[in-house]
Amino acid sequence: AQKVTQAQTEISVVEKEDVTLDCVYETRDTTYYLFWYKQPPSGELVFLIRRNSFDEQNEISGRYSWNFQKSTSSFNFTITASQVVDSAVYFCALSEARAAGNKLTFGGGTRVLVKP
Amino acid sequence: GAVVSQHPSRVICKSGTSVKIECRSLDFQATTMFWYRQFPKKSLMLMATSNEGSKATYEQGVEKDKFLINHASLTLSTLTVTSAHPEDSSFYICSARFSARTNEKLFFGSGTQLSVL
Numbered sequence: 001a002q003k004v005t006q007a008q009t010e011i012s013v014v015e016k017e018d019v020t021l022d023c024v025y026e027t028r029d030t031t032y033y034l035f036w037y038k039q040p041p042s043g044e045l046v047f048l049i050r051r052n053s054f055d056e057q058n059e060i061s062g063r064y065s066w067n068f069q070k071s072t073s074s075f076n077f078t079i080t081a082s083q084v085v086d087s088a089v090y091f092c093a094l095s096e097a098r099a100a101g102n103k104l105t106f107g108g109g110t111r112v113l114v115k116p
Numbered sequence: 117g118a119v120v121s122q123h124p125s126r127v128i129c130k131s132g133t134s135v136k137i138e139c140r141s142l143d144f145q146a147t148t149m150f151w152y153r154q155f156p157k158k159s160l161m162l163m164a165t166s167n168e169g170s171k172a173t174y175e176q177g178v179e180k181d182k183f184l185i186n187h188a189s190l191t192l193s194t195l196t197v198t199s200a201h202p203e204d205s206s207f208y209i210c211s212a213r214f215s216a217r218t219n220e221k222l223f224f225g226s227g228t229q230l231s232v233l
Binding site for chain 1: 150152157158159160161162165207209211213221222224225226227229
């Protein structure tokens, strides 16, 4: 069975601080996809990144960066120099089987509060 | 880019009534859509997979007679909460699968907040 664990339920930081969100996953599939989504108070899910299991390169996009460690089944997400607009709930998710467009198993989410 | 429209965004209904939520892919055909449910401050849980032209596949513990899913066209899936009760109050969100020859993606709707009085 698939499982995604986000151990941190809530993180509070002051603006400009860096914040790292942990994500650990379990799957029996050898090919799978990992995702991060942002859910602001309005509720919609904002896609941040998709990573397939064969691509272990770390990625940076602006103030966002991701560290994929297959050996530890982790896919951590760092926001550098956080801003108030980063306040949201962030979900890590795993797709089943070999499809990027398949149903997702979500982690419990981490609520990030960035204070001015 | 591809967009998924979900309607209504918010609905308040009386206990015992039925509520229909629409999920529409605006500029692509989606043979598969997914329906998720999210309780306050909780994660998203998959309810069912909606397949165009066939019966939906429900996750364990989800009552198919309670949550009716219809995917009658390649761009529209509907979720009907029948005889709604206060415990059905939740945030419902759909996603649609976009498939091209070498590319497959998921697009999410903006969600529907259901409040049952």
